[in-house]
Amino acid sequence: MDDVFLPGVTDLFGDPVPKSRTKRGKPAHVPTAENRRFVTLALACGHDEVAIAEALRIHERTLKRHYFHELAGKRAARLRLDMKNLDAIVKQVEAGKPAAMAQLDKRIERMRQREVADKYTARAPSASAPALGKKEAAKRAAGEVTGKYAPRATPTLIH
Secondary structure (H helix, E strand, C coil), X not given: CCCCEEEEEEXXXXXXXXXXXXXXXXXXXXXXXXXXXXXXXXXXXXXXXXXXXXXXXXXXXXXXXXXXXXXXXXXXXXXXXXXXXXXXXXXXXHCCCHHHHHHHHHHHHHXXXXXXXXXXXXXXXCCCCCCCCHHHHHHHHHHCXXXXXXXXXXXXXXX
């Protein structure tokens, strides 16, 4: 990668500056480990591909071409980030830090509450309308006709 970037030169954001080519136009994008991590974290935070490409100052197609492995793990990115954070908290608990113990208890309680809520949401009966018989369905359908065959409006009386 030393042949692609100027050694020791970075732009205002700390990104390495590519060497100028003899060709016209913008130099080709070279994915770095830092950019790959940025894409993974942005996906875990729920950002879409357009926003990530804008942040990296590349086109969306370039993002898809160079970071397809990270984009393929989009659904699991949030879970992976949560598990890494939980692992770090567990390591602090094992070191005997009381603040980490309290934080771990809160996280476990939140997960348990979410699990119970999902369980009861799945068991709840659907709030759909009761099934109608054939005659009642036909009456309702007749009342909802629009257009040429719609029933006429009732006349208004003038006194």
